[in-house]
Amino acid sequence: MRATRHNSPFFIPVHDPGYAFPDPALAMDEPNGLLAVGGDLSVRRLLTAYRRGIFPWYSDGQPILWWSPDPRAVLMPDQLKVSRSLNKTLRQERYTVTCDKAFDEVVRACAGARAGNPGTWITREMMQAYTRLHRHGVAHSVEAWQGDELAGGLYGVALGRVFFGESMFHRGRDASKVAFVHLTRHLRRRGYELIDCQVGSEHLESLGAVEIDRADFLDTLARCAEGPAPAGAWPSGQGLSLEE
Numbered sequence: 001m002r003a004t005r006h007n008s009p010f011f012i013p014v015h016d017p018g019y020a021f022p023d024p025a026l027a028m029d030e031p032n033g034l035l036a037v038g039g040d041l042s043v044r045r046l047l048t049a050y051r052r053g054i055f056p057w058y059s060d061g062q063p064i065l066w067w068s069p070d071p072r073a074v075l076m077p078d079q080l081k082v083s084r085s086l087n088k089t090l091r092q093e094r095y096t097v098t099c100d101k102a103f104d105e106v107v108r109a110c111a112g113a114r115a116g117n118p119g120t121w122i123t124r125e126m127m128q129a130y131t132r133l134h135r136h137g138v139a140h141s142v143e144a145w146q147g148d149e150l151a152g153g154l155y156g157v158a159l160g161r162v163f164f165g166e167s168m169f170h171r172g173r174d175a176s177k178v179a180f181v182h183l184t185r186h187l188r189r190r191g192y193e194l195i196d197c198q199v200g201s202e203h204l205e206s207l208g209a210v211e212i213d214r215a216d217f218l219d220t221l222a223r224c225a226e227g228p229a230p231a232g233a234w235p236s237g238q239g240l241s242l243e244e
Helices: 043-051 084-092 103-111 124-135 175-189 202-206 214-224
Strands: 010-012 034-038 065-067 072-075 096-099 139-146 149-159 162-170 194-198 210-212
Touching (some): 043 124, 043 149, 072 214, 096 175, 103 124, 103 149, 103 162, 124 139, 149 175, 162 175, 194 214, 210 214
Parallel strands (some): 162 194
Antiparallel strands (some): 034 065, 072 194, 072 210, 096 139, 139 149, 149 162
16 A cells, blocks of 8 residues: 655654654655654664655754655666766876765865855754764765865765765866775775765766666665665775776
8 A cells, every 4th residue: 555645744753762653654755765753863774765765955953864765876886877078087097086084075165156056955963973883983085186185075974785875076177086986986886786876967867867766766676775885985085996
């Protein structure tokens, strides 16, 4: 039987002892995927959310909002697309790419105001929450360096054989894309099966992301998100190679 969607989000008490979330199938149609409001950004609650295909997304001045959109944007590591121009940039070796070398700096850069959009959803509370996840070994960053300068990068959460992408930024041309290509090829070599991109965009589609039904996403998540990360997946402070 199909769950009945609600016209308003569920409320989660801050001190909810069970760290539970409602069924993602109950998320609202408009705005697409809004499921719950409230709770906190503790490590336990965030990990519970990610394992159920739910993520936080809200702005300063709002309560914590929890989302599970339908459809869901994903990228299978073996379906990465690299354009001719991006491949040229990769061959030039303009950037050096590392993992977990500058996590805090990447998150701050992703939180910076974008052109035409002075606000950010990466609030101070969110930055602190993902720093805690990083210290627990489940949030990771990938950095693209031009000399000693951070030119671009991304961060996200890894559970089992799934990487949940959160945000990326660039200061140099194609720097975030170069970081993403290195990450995706590295994850494919390590046996990862899914990169969650959350919500689709032209930028992500150009790299191979597609939209799938939420139910299919949750089925894949249930199969792939449990268990430890594959050995050697996150070589802290070291470079990521494009070698197959």
